[in-house]
Structures are given as C-alpha cells and as structure tokens.
C-alpha cells in the first residue's frame with residue numbers, strides 16, 4: 280500500500296479504494312474524481328515486467344531529426360505497439376537481426392530507446408501493451424459513462440526530483456474535462472507531495488493575490504501565476520512554504536486525480552505512466568464540476584460575496 284502522511288492543515292481529499300469497491304458504486308469514481316479527490320487504488324499492483332523498462336535507453340542524442348527527437352522526449356506508450364507490426368530482417372543464421380518500421384518515429388524509437396535490439400523492443404512493447412489494456416480496463420471501471428475524444432498515453436522514463444508544487448497547465452484553453460490515471464512503472468517508490476486544491480487556494484487567497492484580475496480569462500494563466508509568481512516555480516522553490524501531504528507510491532501502484540485541481544509535486548520518481556483521456560463534458564457525472572466551470576463559479580461567487588459551495592473539507596488559508 281502507498282505510505283501516506285496527511286498534513287492536518289490540508290484538506291484530506293485522499294481516498295484509498297479497491298477496484299471491487301469502485302465497481303460496486305453505480306457512478307464508479309466519477310463523482311469523487313470530479314469533486315477533486317485523489318484516489319489510490321487499494322490492494323492493487325499492475326502486473327508488469329519492470330525489467331522490460333529497465334532495458335530501455337532514454338538517450339535520444341543519436342537522432343538527428345529535431346522534430347522526431349522532440350516526439351521521443353514526449354513519448355507516448357502506444358507508439359511501441361500501435362501501427363503495423365515491424366518487418367523482421369533475418370540474418371544468415373535465421374535470427375532476427377533488425378526491424379523495419381512503417382513510420383520514422385517508430386524506427387527512431389527502435390534505434391534510440393531499444394538500441395536497435397529486437398528483443399528489447401519486443402519485451403517493452405509487450406509490457407506496455409499489457410499495461411495499456413489494464414489501464415483501459417481500470418478507466419472503464421472507474422468512469423463507466425465517460426465518452427472520450429482523445430488519449431495521451433505519456434511514458435516517463437527519466438528521473439524527476441524536487442519538482443515545484445503546481446497545478447497542471449496543459450496550455451489548452453478549451454473547456455474540457457480530463458480523466459487521469461497514474462502508474463508507477465519502477466521498482467522504486469514514486470514520491471509525491473500534494474497540497475491545496477485550486478479552488479480552495481483561490482478562495483482562501485482571492486483578495487490577497489488579487490485573483491479577480493483573472494476573471495473571464497483562461498484559467499491556465501491564473502494557475503501559472505500562482506505556481507510561478509506566488510509559489511516561486513522551479514527557480515525560487517524556497518518561496519513555497521505551503522503545507523502538504525506526503526505520498527510514497529509502491530511499484531506498480533495506480534492512482535487517479537484531476538491534476539489541474541490538485542496541487543502536486545514529484546519529489547522523486549523514475550519510470551511512470553500517465554494516461555490522460557479527454558472526456559466529452561456532457562458525459563460527466565455532473566458537468567458543472569468540470570475545471571473551467573468551477574473556476575468561473577468561484578470568480579462569480581467572489582464577485583457577489585457568496586459563501587463557499589466548492590469544498591466539503593476544511594480549507595487552509597495561506
């Protein structure tokens with residue numbers, strides 16, 4: 280199980296629920312997820328070949344094409360196994376010597392991450408396909424009525440340490456809903472801190488930081504302002520003294536949360552998978568709980584001096 284240290288001055292929005300418990304709820308996790316809960320899947324570890332990831336090389340400097348190199352750095356797990364099976368190039372002894380792919384991106388992935396080794400590619404591809412199928416199964420169980428329009432299947436293969444506390448900013452100003460599932464693909468723990476939720480922070484600090492200036496604007500601008508100018512971003516991380524919960528996720532552990540709503544920072548982590556589905560807002564449990572609508576609602580309530588309706592837990596003021 281994940282080790283969780285809860286801070287008494289931060290709203291306790293972390294839940295631990297088994298897949299059976301989730302399946303028994305008619306709305307799965309939809310209502311809880313939309314309400315800004317972080318849910319750790321209890322008694323579950325992804326069945327995964329960790330050694331298949333350890334065999335990958337995360338260097339991309341052998342690839343000259345800058346466009347392809349950028350895509351490799353933001354690698355999607357599905358790149359390994361979607362598309363046509365590669366053509367096998369057989370050597371004189373009848374062994375598979377190399378592979379020929381139908382796209383330059385997959386060929387570059389084979390040359391860099393897999394060091395042109397067909398076995399490394401096959402193992403990684405099989406492991407990631409299994410993980411993909413499993414995360415898709417968990418998605419359907421947790422979000423039974425969500426209709427999706429797009430999936431971004433990010434694969435993180437490099438070490439991350441001491442991120443700044445932030446709310447995700449996708450640089451997309453569309454009014455969309457996202458469903459996010461995280462999984463630790465490393466044999467080591469993945470350490471996160473999680474702090475204020477966006478709406479709680481806004482509400483407690485609205486006048487102090489003149490957040491009314493962001494009313495009617497893209498909420499991403501406000502998130503960048505708070506995480507960067509107020510909390511210091513990555514450059515002045517010392518400015519951030521907000522209280523936070525600590526969570527250490529086990530190898531293969533899975534968790535879910537709306538990362539624009541929940542402030543988070545990776546304190547330490549190696550390999551991981553982040554699946555982000557774009558969801559048709561009309562298929563939500565309650566579409567008024569989508570991120571943009573909640574930010575707009577907060578601005579409206581603040582302008583009218585109305586009391587909070589956004590959070591069921593205690594709010595820590597700055």
Ligand SMILES: [Fe+2]
Nearest residue numbers: 446447538543
């Ligand atoms: Fe993030």
